[in-house]
Amino acid sequence: MSLRFKGADLRPVLAEAIVNQCNVILAKDQGAYFLAERGERRTDGRQKLIAYAVGCNPDTDPFDDWWELVRAELGGDDFGEFLDPKDGVFTRILNSEDDLEVSATETQLFLQAVEPTKNSG
Known part of the structure; x- marks a missing residue:
């Protein structure tokens, strides 16, 4: 199981972080x-x-x-993970039509660019 972030929604956030020279969270x-x-x-x-x-x-x-979906994939504790918007996976999202899939274990986050689904917009 994983969470999907639409590239169309994510690209403006990544661009804002790059322009402001800050992390994406x-x-x-x-x-x-x-x-x-x-x-x-x-x-x-x-x-x-x-x-x-x-x-x-x-x-x-x-x-x-949404509560069950988020809990199932990312656990019960709230958190904020600071990431570099110039990281390779984010660069790919910025320069393609791809979406981002996020999955997690107890100790690691996995981010992967994936082709958008037909209804992904």
């Missing part, structure tokens, strides 16, 4: 998502550009569904 709390460490804020204080995993957006997906 994989966060697991209210859903699972990527955001730039220093990103533009909305008027309500929330980060403007956020890339949620498919099915893991608390604003659009039912609580029980």
Whole structure:
């Protein structure tokens, strides 16, 4: 099992992190998502550009569904993992139409660029 992040959602987040010369963060709390460490804020204080995993957006997906999906793949504890947006897998996402799959063990995260699914947009 893994979480899928649509490349179309992730590319603006990666570009923002590169422009701001900061890390990109994989966060697991209210859903699972990527955001730039220093990103533009909305008027309500929330980060403007956020890339949620498919099915893991608390604003659009039912609580029980996203909560179980995130817990099953990333465990029960909340975390933020700081990653270099210039890493090879992110460079591939920026320069292709690929999506990103994220899976985890108790001690490691695995990130893999994958071809988008037909309904991936």
